[in-house]
Amino acid sequence: RWTYGAISAYDDNTPLIPPLADGTIVRRTRENAWSNIFRGQLELGDQTHIGFAATDRRFDVGGSNTAALVEGSWRLNDNYTWSALAAATRTDEPDDEGLSAIIPDVRFEVDGDSLTADFDGEQFNGYVLKSAIVRQSRTWNFNLSYQDYSPGFRADNSAIFSNDGRIVHTQHTYNIHFTDHRVLNFIRPGLYLWRKYDYAGDVKDTGIRPGLLVAFQHQTFFNLGGFLYNQEKFGGIPFDDARTLWGYLGTSAFERVGGGVFINRGKSINRFGLLGSAHNPLELVPTFEINGDIRLRPSDQWRMESSFNSTRLQTDATRKLIVRQRILRQSLQYQFSPQLFVRFIGEYNMTRRAIDVGSYNSSQDFSLEPMLSYKLNPFTVFYFGGTIGGYDDPYPSHAGLSRTDQSLFMKFQYLVSAS
Numbered sequence: 001r002w003t004y005g006a007i008s009a010y011d012d013n014t015p016l017i018p019p020l021a022d023g024t025i026v027r028r029t030r031e032n033a034w035s036n037i038f039r040g041q042l043e044l045g046d047q048t049h050i051g052f053a054a055t056d057r058r059f060d061v062g063g064s065n066t067a068a069l070v071e072g073s074w075r076l077n078d079n080y081t082w083s084a085l086a087a088a089t090r091t092d093e094p095d096d097e098g099l100s101a102i103i104p105d106v107r108f109e110v111d112g113d114s115l116t117a118d119f120d121g122e123q124f125n126g127y128v129l130k131s132a133i134v135r136q137s138r139t140w141n142f143n144l145s146y147q148d149y150s151p152g153f154r155a156d157n158s159a160i161f162s163n164d165g166r167i168v169h170t171q172h173t174y175n176i177h178f179t180d181h182r183v184l185n186f187i188r189p190g191l192y193l194w195r196k197y198d199y200a201g202d203v204k205d206t207g208i209r210p211g212l213l214v215a216f217q218h219q220t221f222f223n224l225g226g227f228l229y230n231q232e233k234f235g236g237i238p239f240d241d242a243r244t245l246w247g248y249l250g251t252s253a254f255e256r257v258g259g260g261v262f263i264n265r266g267k268s269i270n271r272f273g274l275l276g277s278a279h280n281p282l283e284l285v286p287t288f289e290i291n292g293d294i295r296l297r298p299s300d301q302w303r304m305e306s307s308f309n310s311t312r313l314q315t316d317a318t319r320k321l322i323v324r325q326r327i328l329r330q331s332l333q334y335q336f337s338p339q340l341f342v343r344f345i346g347e348y349n350m351t352r353r354a355i356d357v358g359s360y361n362s363s364q365d366f367s368l369e370p371m372l373s374y375k376l377n378p379f380t381v382f383y384f385g386g387t388i389g390g391y392d393d394p395y396p397s398h399a400g401l402s403r404t405d406q407s408l409f410m411k412f413q414y415l416v417s418a419s
Helices: none
Strands: 001-013 033-043 047-059 064-075 079-090 106-109 113-115 122-135 140-149 165-174 186-198 204-217 220-226 227-232 237-240 244-251 257-269 283-297 302-312 321-335 340-356 359-377 380-394 402-412
Touching: 106 122, 359 402
Parallel strands: none
Antiparallel strands: 001 033, 033 047, 047 064, 064 079, 079 122, 106 113, 122 140, 140 165, 165 186, 186 204, 204 220, 204 227, 220 244, 227 237, 244 257, 257 283, 283 302, 302 321, 321 340, 340 359, 359 380, 380 402
16 A cells, blocks of 8 residues: 655755746756655555655755645545645755856845845745536546645756746546547637735736647547636736637547647747847747658658647747747667667757847757667666767867767666565
8 A cells, every 4th residue: 555665866956946936047057966765655545645755855056945834635526626736845055156147136035034036045935725516427527736836946857847826726627529420529618717826925827728629530530729818927027918729639540650840820929038128028929830740650660750830939029039949850660579669869959049139149059868678567668868969169170060979878777576
């Protein structure tokens, strides 16, 4: 009935990624740290459990973050499940002016004390509370949840994107099934609503997002959705009518070929923009995104997948480019036998970004990742692979891409059974 585990790791060049009300700050460092994680879970039967966890990260130069949580999930009947989580954290910031060099001037309040986002040795506590009820059935499905992140909540060994918020959201879908229909499998209309307040009591985010999923026979899908209403306060500025519409069409109906395309168009917040900037404004800007992939299986041994992703932001008034990113990705896999296969992944990333009105900076980078795998059984596996990466050569006397990093890795896992 008990499941438990622990991880202890020593990490070089540990990043600092503290969450704030409007998102995370990513700060690369040359500091090293110990991370320890413990997890335990007790099964109570009938898809019901209670769990515990604790994490701790301590820098060699000082500073630490500790988190402890208890969570559980209870199956109420055949359709309804209730889950809840409570966690508390303690943060002791490093005291280092160098780490604070690019931190924005942001303040937050914990227990009546006004604190800064700088790494200046401050100590504070935080907590998070979550609760959700979920209904799952063949037709009507929904979830209703509440999340509460205090301004001082940080969990350095987790992915926490923001704090200082109380969020209520609900999602409803209804499945309309078609029996023995020549074309349709099911249709699923849906509606997602949310509202978020910060700890000052101000409304941070409100939205209504309808959607429609049409499932055809032979694993072919069409998905349509968008923001019908969205009102958000970001960086202290209210934004209204950040509306986008997106659609996806994909299929796996054929044995040897499959693929899909996703398109998103509308207006969204330029979250990396600057207030008053002409070339990179903090405002609602036109956005366009298109992603596509094609999957080929020429034979039982060969598998190939090609994908293309492109995202573009423009200024609203002049339609000048703010940023455009395009990513090409190619994956090849050959299965010599049920136990042995080789895989190769290549990726090419191109970015064009405005640095002033009418002035742009272009950058490129690439990565190549070969790997070989031999699997004797699901628990005894051997991997051998590597990575080669690079980007634009920084020297003016050389044009084009240069290899800047490379690595090799090997993993061997063997099941020891005792009778």
